[in-house]
Amino acid sequence: MVPLPLEDNAGDVIAKAMRGAELSDTALGRLAGLEPEAVQAARKNQGTEAALRALAPHLRLHADALVALSRGAWKPRPVSFPDGFAMVTTSFGDMTVNAYLAWDPATRRAAVFDTGATAAPLLKLVRDRGLELEAAFLSHTHRDHIADLVSILRSHPVPVWTSEREPLSGSRTFAEGHGFELGSLRIRALSTWGHSPGGATYVVDGLAHPLAIVGDSLFASSMGGGMESYEDAYRNNVDKILRLPPATVLACGHGPLTTVGEELAHNPFFAH
Secondary structure (H helix, E strand, C coil): CCCCCCCCCHHHHHHHHHHHHCCCHHHHHHHHCCCHHHHHHHHCCCCCHHHHHHHHHHHCCCHHHHHHHHCCCCCCCCCCCCCCEEEEEEEECCEEEEEEEEECCCCCEEEEECCCCCCHHHHHHHHHCCCEEEEEECCCCCHHHHCCHHHHHHHCCCCEEEECCCCCCCCEEECCCCEEEECCEEEEEEECCCCCCCCEEEEEECCCCCEEEEECCEECCEECCCCCCHHHHHHHHHHCHHHCCCCCEEEECCCCCEEHHHHHHHCCCCCC
């Protein structure tokens, strides 16, 4: 399988940080000692290294990580699971979106996490691997992540779980810390809202690697846009996701798999 490209480039990171800080090109340029045109170029992923280093401290970004991202100098190391976990990537408009399947290798009890643009690949995996689908967990309810929930429920009328902060018609809701069992797997829900009103992260124990399915809270080398609250999105990433053990695999809503350790070393938002 060809590794997925990173969801965001250095310009995307700068733009998200600027929106979060509510800074215009002119205001940020004044802080960094740059002309607004230089800020605009950086926001369009055309900034010089000097400009990136000047901008980074005013956006709470790590300068070295930002420069490395702009140069294409880092990508997360590939991660594989021998059994019990699969990632499915589908096209949604002009972007791609990830959905996931996790199961207990012994009992074959399984759950899906989001649906992607089409659930057909997830449902094929369920059939081909002889799995018993028992639940659908949603990281959040933005359209690209729930677009084909109907197909899952049509063939497998399972409970759909969402955060109590972001209920969906017909779903069951949970509070932060709620636990689920899937055979020998243990799933714990964290509230990582900010990108959406009730974004959830699912921490899964019992597979070959510790796993956290984070939706759009965090991406390899970036984070989801703080559409609901940038500060809460940022804080939840720092206080909850990035406090998990460094070997924890992060299954993101867009882009490749990564790990806590790699993000702490290479993500411009969090490397410092």
